[in-house]
Amino acid sequence: MERQTPVSPPGKLKIINAMRTLLENRTFESLTISEIAVTAGVTEGLIYKYFKDKRDLLHHVLKEHYQLFLVQIERDLQGIDGALNKLKKIIWSSIERYANHRVFARIILLEVRNSEEYFQSEAYDLVRRFNHIIIDIINEGIAAGEIREDLPAGYIRNAIFGTIEHSCLNRVIFNETVSTNDAAKLITDLLFHGIKRSCNGSLPSL
Template sequence: MSSAKPARVHAPRLAREQRVDEILLAARDLFCEKGYELTAVAEIALKLGVVEGTIYKYFATKRELLLKVLEYWYEEMFGDYARDLAGQSSHRARLHLLIWRHLRSVRDFPRLCRLMFREVQSEHDYRGSLLHDLNRRYTQLLVDVIEAGIAGGEFRADLPAPLLRSLVYGGIEHHSWAYIMNATVKNGRNVCGRGALDIDSLAEQLTTLVCEGIAVRHSHPSSAPIRGEDIPRGASA
C-alpha cells in the first residue's frame, strides 16, 4: 500500500491584470466604507483572501494604491462617452449629459470624491501624474462640447470655454460639499445626514443656468433699447 501523500492542491494563479483589478475593487470598496486613513492594507488582503504581501507585490505603498484606485475610477467614468455624446441631438443635450454623469459620480462615490479633493489634488505627486492627466481629459470633454456649440452658432463666442468648465465643476463641488463630507456607507448604500443629492433636478438646473447665459441672442425689433421718451409718465427708469 502506497504511503505517498496526496498532491497538494494550489489555488489557481490569477493573471496579473485580473489580480490588479481585484485589488483595486477591494481597496475602493474599503476606502468608500471606512475612508482611506482608517483602511489598513491588511484589511484589503483579508477581503481578497490573500496575505498582505500579495498587495505589496503589485503596489509599493498604500498611497500608490489610492492613486491607482482613483485612476481606475476615472477610466470607468469615461465609459462610452464618445458614443453617448454622439447620440445626443444638440450641444445643450451633450452638456446636460456631462453634468448629469458627473453628478452621478459624486452621488455614487462621495468618499472617492472626498479623497480626490482632500487627499490627492493638494499633494505634490498629483501634478504631472497619470491621474492629473485623466482629470484634464475628463473635464476637457465639457470644453469640447462648448466649443462645438460655439462653432455651431448655438453658444456665444465671447465667453471662454475653460472658464465655463471651472464654473460647472467648481459649482458642483461647492454645492455638493456637505453631501460629500457627510456621506457614509450603510448596508452598501451611501447615506447623508444632510439629505440626498437629487442629480436629475440639479443637472437640469445647472444646464439651464449655463445655457441661458451662453446662448446666442438674436436681435428683434421688440428688443431694441428703450429710449427715455418712451418711458410712460410715472414709471421709473
C-alpha cells in the same frame, strides 16, 4: 513573439478589491497597509510588489473608476446634437456619477487632491482627457454661435465643474440627498442663463 495577455495575478486583484471594499466605509488616511493586507488575505510586502505605496494603490483604484466613467460618458453623448445639449448631458452624467458613487465622490472631491503625485498619476491623465472632451464641445458651441464667444473656454469649463463639484461636496460632507434630475436641471439652467433676472432669464427655452 506573441503579446501576452497581461492578466492580473490573483494577489493583485485581491488587494485592489480589498482596497475598494475598505474605502466603502473608511477614509483613505485611516486605512493601514496591514489592514488592507489582512482584508485581502495577503501579506503586506505583496502590496509593495504591485504598488509603489499606499497612495499609488488608491490612484489605481481611482483610475479604474475613471475608465468606466469615460466609457459611460462617450456612450451618453452619442446621438446628441448641439454643444449646449451635450453639455447638459455631461452635467447630468457628472452629477449622477457623484450621486451613485458616493465613495468615489468623497475620494475625488476630498481625499486625493492633497498629494502632488495625483496630478502626475494615470488617474489624472483620464481627468485631463475628460477635460479635453468638454473643451472641444465648448469650442464647437462657440463656433456654432450657441455659446458666447467672449468667454474663454477654460473659464466655462471651470464654471461647470466648479458648480457641480461644489454642489456635490455638500452632499458628501453632510450626507444630504438631492434628486439628480433636479440638481442637473437647476445647474444647467443657472449656467446657461445666469443668475441675473432679465427679460428672457426665467423662461429657459431648453
